[in-house]
Amino acid sequence: MDETPRLAVDRMLMRLARWLRLLGADVIADASVTGADLLRIARADNRILVTRDKRLRTASDVFFVETNSIRSQLRDAVRRFDLDPRAIVLTRCSRCNTVLTTIARELVSRRVPPYVFASHERFAECGGCGRLYWHETHPARMHAMLDSIAF
Ligand SMILES: [Zn+2]
Known part of the structure; x- marks a missing residue:
């Protein structure tokens, strides 16, 4: 992994957000912001939006999560963002994303x-x-x- 993935995760995917932080990704997740608002914030902060929101499925800078299964979500995200699933790095707080x-x-x-x-x-x-x-x-x-x- 050359670069830390910069992600914004929607509130349906909070569990996935914690896992991605443990694997080294920089993940913001705010349960009070959704949909197009969250996409705007993500783009302004140079992040890819990770979402289950079907309305955003075809937008650019969006990784649409197909499944409710945490295992499948994690597998798909690890592949997409080129993370190492064997390396729990503990560089970021899994709860709040602080380094x-x-x-x-x-x-x-x-x-x-x-x-x-x-x-x-x-x-x-x-x-x-x-x-x-x-x-x-x-x-x-x-x-x-x-x-x-x-x-
Ligand atoms: Zn924390």
């Missing part, structure tokens, strides 16, 4: 479970919502999901 910053280990000792603190050296923090990340935030569940998809 994560490294945080000193001693500062998180009271904020994560003791076994997590004991078994991880590196932590990252979201400056937007305050969520903490470490490299195996949701490893088993997430890899099982990705492994279940034939990319």
Whole structure:
């Protein structure tokens, strides 16, 4: 992946938005903006709109999602945007899209479970919502999901 995909995702696809962030995409998603308004915002910000809105199906700068299945959505988007489904990168907050910053280990000792603190050296923090990340935030569940998809 040479360039980080810049996407705007509509409110029917919030789950897909979180997955795409975990795979490194820059994804804005605002549940209060829809349809042509969201397309305008996406274009002004040089983003491709990812949508289930049939009215926008044939517009340029739009990736129309054909299915309600999260697995199929993720498979189609990974192909379209040339993401690596085996690389959970944790560069962006999966909830709010803020770029994560490294945080000193001693500062998180009271904020994560003791076994997590004991078994991880590196932590990252979201400056937007305050969520903490470490490299195996949701490893088993997430890899099982990705492994279940034939990319
Ligand atoms: Zn966040």
